[in-house]
Amino acid sequence: MLDDMLDYLEHRREQPVWQPIPQEVRNAFREPLPQQPSDLATVHATFMRDILPFAVGNTHPGFMGWVHGGGTAVGMLAEMLAAGLNANLGGRDQMPIEVERQVTQWMRELFGFPAAASGLFVTGTSMANLIAVLVARTAALGTAVRQAGIATGARQLVAYTSAGAHGCIAQALDLSGLGIDALRVIPMNDHYQMDAHALEQAIAADRRAGCTPFFIAGTAGTVDVGAIDDLTALADIAARESLWFHIDGAYGALGMLAADIAPRLAGIERADSIAFDFHKWLQVPYDAGFILARDGTLHHSTFAAPAAYLRRESRGMAAGSPWPCDFGPELSRGFRALKTWFTLKVYGTTHLGRMIAGTCALAQYMQRRIERLPMLELLAPVALNIVCFRYRCDDPDRVNADIVVALQEAGIIAPSATTLNGRFAIRAALVNHRTRTQDVDALLQATLDFGAALSHDPPMRKTS
Ligand SMILES: Cc1ncc(COP(=O)(O)O)c(C=O)c1O
DSSP, X not given: OHHHHHHHHHTGGGSOSOOOOOHHHHHHHOOOOOOSOOOHHHHHHHIIIIIGGGSOOTTSTTEESTTOOOOOHHHHHHHHHHHHXXXXXXXXXXXXXXXXXXXXXXXXXXXXXXXXXXXXEESOHHHHHHHHXXXXXXXXXXXXXXXXXXXXXXXXXXXXXXXXXXXXXXXXXXXXXXXXXXXXXXXXXXXXXXXXXXXXHHHHHXXXXXXXXXXXXXXXXOTTTOOXXXXXXXXXXXXXXXXXXXXXXXXXXXXXXXXXXXXXXXXXXXXXXXXXXXXXXXXXXXXXXXXXXXXXXXXXXXXXXXXXXXXXXXXXXXXXXXXXXXXXXXXXXXXXXXXXXXXXXXXXXXXHHXXXXXXXHHHHHHHHHHHHOTTEEEOSOOOSSEEEEEEOSSSHHHHHHHHHHXXXXXXXXXEEEXXXXXXXXXXXXXXXXXXXXXXXXXXXXXXXXXXXXXXXXXXXXXXX
């Protein structure tokens, strides 16, 4: 199994990025609950034949869809060790929790957070954003809200984020009981950043209307175009208005590791909480999200709950309190910290920072090439490592949507799609550390070829 997976990663470029799952494979795979044992080798053979070839393909250098990390063999091996250990990181006195605490300490160091800051591994940034909203809710309403709920509160809390924010911010408002209507969606400027002036006006209007502003969610690396909000301006507004300043840094926050990106994240050190993923730019295998909160005591008081069966001691296995389960809704938790610790230790932050910067350099290369190709149009400024563009033609929304599907089905290169200012965009997120200029060239050439074929234009000449 180990040989198969190492070979798979080594020869990934030679296989399709993605391929449609044949109906026969789906049909043959379905079976009743197995009552009798099967031979391990047979089950493994089924994995190799029916599962492995039909994954979404984010390990492939040609994968540019959504914002997915590429994983590494190092992370895979660490995951194997973690699975063998089968540690439950909800709590108790065990070294795996020290690993999580070590990574938390490194994150405090990276983001300039104080020693009292708390950190917690979670599935991903969606969960981390929800935790941030809940801690901010405690800050605004006190811990009594945990008992009484928000229905009894006289104050109507309102939150702010930009039109470019990820949908999980609205979901966090929903799940926290505050409701999606409590989220004010602030327009963006020409750089796809939250319009700071519009934010101030919205806060003032809410105060006049008797609402209680409590939370600003800035974004470091928007999902559509990779824009970074002006974090210093947002931190200033949050300080002036006494609001919680949260940053959704799902993939962009770890740009702190890259010397040329870190200055553009200035202001991140002033956040009350930061949500981000190690499974995106840091290439840690899925899943490994993280929440960092400046006020660890407040974070603790948002989740900790006494329970006889989780009794703490000063000695023995039940020592070492507080436990990770005191900082989030999950009691049973896997050892996500190990693959992250391995990744940071084995590669070191200098190398990882260069890798991150490399994906941005690739995006700049792609932008320059698009600007020189008259049949292609850039649809948004390239802030980090996401490039949004389209093929010029009549009926561009239909043709470009067809191009994206054709590219994915061809299996050579796989971008995803989004809509920017009402215009369909081909979106290439260059997150994978295996992607090279040849993959960018392949995407552009295939876009021109499919664009010509699908819009019935004459075939294009080679681009390079
Ligand atoms: C800006 C942003 N926020 C949140 C998320 C959600 O993160 P996750 O999928 O890890 O829950 C993403 C995912 O791409 C994102 O780009």
